[in-house]
Amino acid sequence: MSSESERWGQCTGQRTLMIVSLQLRDYMTLNLLGKQFRSELTILAKFRHMNIIPLLGFCIESGERLLVYKYMPNGNLHDWLHPVKCKAEKLDWHVRVKIAIGVARGLAWLHDFNNFLIIHLDICSRSILLDKYFEPKISNFGGAMHRSSNDKGLIASSKVGELELIKQDVYQFGILLLELIAVHDPDHNSKSSHTLEENLFERIAHLSSSSSGLYHAVDKSLLGQGFDGEILHFLKIASSCVHPILDQRPTMLQAFQMLMVMIALSWSQQKQSETADVCMLYNIVVSGFVSETIQIWPHC
Numbered sequence: 001m002s003s004e005s006e007r008w009g010q011c012t013g014q015r016t017l018m019i020v021s022l023q024l025r026d027y028m029t030l031n032l033l034g035k036q037f038r039s040e041l042t043i044l045a046k047f048r049h050m051n052i053i054p055l056l057g058f059c060i061e062s063g064e065r066l067l068v069y070k071y072m073p074n075g076n077l078h079d080w081l082h083p084v085k086c087k088a089e090k091l092d093w094h095v096r097v098k099i100a101i102g103v104a105r106g107l108a109w110l111h112d113f114n115n116f117l118i119i120h121l122d123i124c125s126r127s128i129l130l131d132k133y134f135e136p137k138i139s140n141f142g143g144a145m146h147r148s149s150n151d152k153g154l155i156a157s158s159k160v161g162e163l164e165l166i167k168q169d170v171y172q173f174g175i176l177l178l179e180l181i182a183v184h185d186p187d188h189n190s191k192s193s194h195t196l197e198e199n200l201f202e203r204i205a206h207l208s209s210s211s212s213g214l215y216h217a218v219d220k221s222l223l224g225q226g227f228d229g230e231i232l233h234f235l236k237i238a239s240s241c242v243h244p245i246l247d248q249r250p251t252m253l254q255a256f257q258m259l260m261v262m263i264a265l266s267w268s269q270q271k272q273s274e275t276a277d278v279c280m281l282y283n284i285v286v287s288g289f290v291s292e293t294i295q296i297w298p299h300c
Contacts, residue, residue, distance in 0.1 A: 018071045036142030037065045043141045046116055051106030053129055053139040072137060074130035081125055081179055090219070093227045095134050096180045097234070097263065102136040103128060103176065104256035107169055110138075111252050117147035119165045123172035125179055167246045173255060174241025181231060181238075182219035229269075233262045 037058075044055035059066040074080070077099060080091055091099075103123070110118040120138065127140035147162060218231060237258045243249045250258065 018069045037067070039144055040067055040141050043116070043118060043144055047114065049106060049109055049114075051102045051109070051136055051138055053137040069139070072129040073132045074134060076126050077128040077130060077136065078125035080130070081182075090221050091134075093222050093225060093230070096222075097230070097259070098134060099128065099130070099136045100177055100180055100234070101256065101259050101263075103138060103173065104252060104259055106136070106138045107173060108252040108256045111147070111166060111169070119145050119147055119162075120169050120172075121145060121165065123169055123176060125176060128176070164246060166251070167249045170241050170249045170252060170255065173252065174238045174249075177234065177238035177241065181222065181234060182217070227266075230262060230266050233265075234259075237262070 040055070041058060044053065048054070053072070054070040055067065056070060057068040059068070083089075107120065107123070110120060118141075120141065121143045122140050123138070127138065129137045129139050131137060145165065147166070218235075222231060237255060240248070240250055240258075241255055
């Protein structure tokens with residue numbers, strides 16, 4: 001058996017830290033958690049990006065492994081989306097979009113814009129931490145895998161193709177987008193993941209074409225605030241990410257681009273810009289500016 005707990009404390013200089021403790025209680029889990037611990041260390045020690053949790057240090061003593069991270073005062077995204085208290089503060093639409101864009105930027109960078117090329121494989125609201133400005137930080141790299149540099153697969157023993165693993169990250173990101181607007185997976189217990197993906201995709205397609213369906217599925221606090229068009233666009237992006245056919249899912253860079261286009265179009269409509277301005281903004285986003293944006297924001 002093993003257990004994982006979070007603590008926080010202050011070091012010299014009053015800097016607040018978050019400490020994740022992995023306690024090993026029997027030999028059966030020693031090897032597995034040892035691999036997860038090493039994965040966290042080897043990946044996070046190499047990376048500095050504004051949307052990746054900063055690892056500050058580690059400690060190994062007896063049956064306990066400690067990972068020391070920069071403290072995230074707003075906790076994890078799951079607790080904001082599923083508060084225990086009925087009257088808890090809710091995230092407004094702009095913050096939710098900011099979180100979606102940050103996670104997409106971080107995943108796109110992990111997949112394609114660094115020297116190590118990482119597939120995360122465990123994207124969910126619990127693994128997204130939020131700093132004091134609600135900038136998202138991707139965490140929980142214990143199950144992450146390196147992409148091969150020659151694009152011919154991950155490792156010789158891998159039974160799952162690299163494309164499928166990459167698109168698994170995209171699918172999980174799509175689920176995260178749905179969770180951000182309160183559309184939930186209808187059947188977590190489905191025996192067939194392919195059937196689940198098809199059902200989820202069909203449900204989202206129905207919501208996208210039905211204003212009444214959209215109203216009943218989306219968090220009511222988000223509707224009627226002038227963002228309904230953005231929410232529908234957001235839902236369509238999520239739909240593309242959970243498409244049951246792998247080749248039909250976008251890459252994370254494309255998902256990031258689509259979110260940026262959504263913001264550009266919304267901004268243009270608010271400013272009542274001419275069509276030419278909208279086209280210019282769209283062309284900027286898809287022509288490679290986004291790739292540069294991902295690369296020039298590497299530091300936390």
